[in-house]
Amino acid sequence: MPLPRAFYLRDAPDVARDLLGCVIVSRLGRTLTAGRIVETEAYLGPEDAASHAAFRPSSRALFYGNGGHAYVFRIYGVHFCLNAITGPHGTPGCVLIRALEPIAGLAAMARRRQVRADSAALTNGPGKLTQALCITAQQNGADLTAGALVIAPPDTPREFEIAAGTRVGITRAADLPLRFRIAGHRYVSRG
DNA sequence: TAGCTGATTGACT
DNA sequence: GTCAATCAGCTAA
Numbered sequence: 001m002p003l004p005r006a007f008y009l010r011d012a013p014d015v016a017r018d019l020l021g022c023v024i025v026s027r028l029g030r031t032l033t034a035g036r037i038v039e040t041e042a043y044l045g046p047e048d049a050a051s052h053a054a055f056r057p058s059s060r061a062l063f064y065g066n067g068g069h070a071y072v073f074r075i076y077g078v079h080f081c082l083n084a085i086t087g088p089h090g091t092p093g094c095v096l097i098r099a100l101e102p103i104a105g106l107a108a109m110a111r112r113r114q115v116r117a118d119s120a121a122l123t124n125g126p127g128k129l130t131q132a133l134c135i136t137a138q139q140n141g142a143d144l145t146a147g148a149l150v151i152a153p154p155d156t157p158r159e160f161e162i163a164a165g166t167r168v169g170i171t172r173a174a175d176l177p178l179r180f181r182i183a184g185h186r187y188v189s190r191g
Numbered sequence: 192t193a194g195c196t197g198a199t200t201g202a203c204t
Numbered sequence: 205g206t207c208a209a210t211c212a213g214c215t216a217a
Binding site for chain 2: 041043050051052073075076077078079081083096098121125126127128167168169170171172
């Protein structure tokens with residue numbers, strides 16, 4: 001069973017922290033692929049200068065009233081990034097999925113990524129995990145509580161340390177501590 | 192219409 | 205460590 005809608009209807013930083021250890025299941029493409037979330041970043045609303053809800057008007061509408069849906073965008077004309085829309089009623093926010101630990105469909109991921117199945121490069125970055133899971137702009141607006149792309153609760157007890165830090169790779173509001181990751185995990189991004 | 196920017200990656204020195 | 209790839213959407217005109 002995927003996480004319920006209510007899970008996403010909270011403040012983005014809370015959702016970002018609670019998503020650590022959860023499992024993304026993708027039935028996109030011919031082979032089912034799945035991975036455990038090991039790194040996330042929270043993005044807020046207009047008060048967060050780094051958020052697309054603040055400086056990308058064409059995407060802004062998607063952030064309102066769409067908790068639990070996917071926001072996929074292309075960055076640098078080359079890569080895709082996957083977000084989960086969050087926030088209580090009327091409050092825009094999202095959580096960027098930055099890194100996964102591969103669980104299922106390793107061979108398919110390796111084929112899509114053109115790297116070895118035991119390589120950390122499989123899913124240890126935002127652009128990498130979207131490629132491994134066959135996520136493209138077609139998944140923008142997709143429902144993450146039902147369908148071909150869903151997020152499920154942790155399949156094992158949460159026995160890990162959560163490390164918080166500043167977000168990486170951005171040029172605005174880069175000092176806010178809205179990045180969360182599993183401490184010492186092999187598949188966290190290089191950041 | 193032209194020019195610029197970016198929540199990244201991979202190749203190269 | 206540096207740097208190019210590549211494009212949607214913004215801004216200026």
